[in-house]
Amino acid sequence: MTSDLRDRKATLRSRLMAARRAVSPEIRAVEAAALAAHVAALDVGADDTVCAFLPVGSEPGDATWLDGLRCRVLLPIVTGDSPLDWAVHTGPDGLVPAAFRLLEPSGPRLGASAIAGASLVLVPALAVSVSGVRLGKGQGHYDRSLPLVKAPLVAVVRDSEVLADVPAEPHDVRMNGVLTPSVGLRWL
Numbered sequence: 001m002t003s004d005l006r007d008r009k010a011t012l013r014s015r016l017m018a019a020r021r022a023v024s025p026e027i028r029a030v031e032a033a034a035l036a037a038h039v040a041a042l043d044v045g046a047d048d049t050v051c052a053f054l055p056v057g058s059e060p061g062d063a064t065w066l067d068g069l070r071c072r073v074l075l076p077i078v079t080g081d082s083p084l085d086w087a088v089h090t091g092p093d094g095l096v097p098a099a100f101r102l103l104e105p106s107g108p109r110l111g112a113s114a115i116a117g118a119s120l121v122l123v124p125a126l127a128v129s130v131s132g133v134r135l136g137k138g139q140g141h142y143d144r145s146l147p148l149v150k151a152p153l154v155a156v157v158r159d160s161e162v163l164a165d166v167p168a169e170p171h172d173v174r175m176n177g178v179l180t181p182s183v184g185l186r187w188l
């Protein structure tokens, strides 16, 4: 991996984060409602497991955007530099505050391999390219976990964050789809 690629990722991250911080609360509420409706319409069965996340900071979506998912939902738990751990999302009462202003499930931890049993993974991202290259927050948590997945990977971003090009490193796992407030789920 070249430092040029890292620099390009860092520059792109700064630009995208500045744009995210400029999104008004009114727009955020409209986006969150739209994402919740798209999530509720996903083709998942009651026996399926979806690995998802609760948005933090300026990410699109809100604390209730997963409520329409009528299946088993797992949320990530950060454990240092290891792949993400996972636990079942049982609702607002089952969440505890964690690092980075995250809310994490307080129930039993299922281990990093739990993601391998998912039928769909909704992945937080700052941007995704039309060829599926995802840019995350730069800590490599999802990069370490996604190689375990066989199911479709869907990046969740704003419409303006679907880009023609995102710098790709060898470890970057390609997304199969993208979910945005205006368009919903689109396969790449």
Ligand SMILES: Nc1nc2c(c(=O)[nH]1)N(C=O)[C@@H](CNc1ccc(C(=O)N[C@@H](CCC(=O)O)C(=O)O)cc1)CN2
Binding pocket: 053, 054, 055, 056, 057, 058, 059, 076, 077, 078, 084, 100, 101, 102, 124, 125, 136, 137, 139, 140, 141, 142
């Ligand atoms: N919602 C969500 N959950 C996630 C991730 C993520 O990107 N988003 N992660 C992905 O690996 C892991 C946690 N890693 C994180 C790393 C940094 C920040 C962070 O910088 N938080 C800022 C606000 C960011 C923003 O506005 O977008 C903060 O705390 O101020 C958050 C999570 C697992 N869970």
Ligand SMILES: Nc1ncnc2c1ncn2[C@@H]1O[C@H](COP(=O)(O)OP(=O)(O)OP(=O)(O)O)[C@@H](O)[C@H]1O
Binding pocket: 009, 134, 135, 136, 137, 138, 139, 140, 141, 142, 143, 144, 169, 171, 172
């Ligand atoms: N499979 C892996 N094992 C160990 N380290 C990894 C792995 N994948 C990526 N990394 C490291 O993680 C760091 C962040 O990578 P990158 O910039 O691609 O993050 P990102 O995809 O934007 O963020 P994230 O995955 O946290 O959402 C880099 O230093 C990279 O070398």
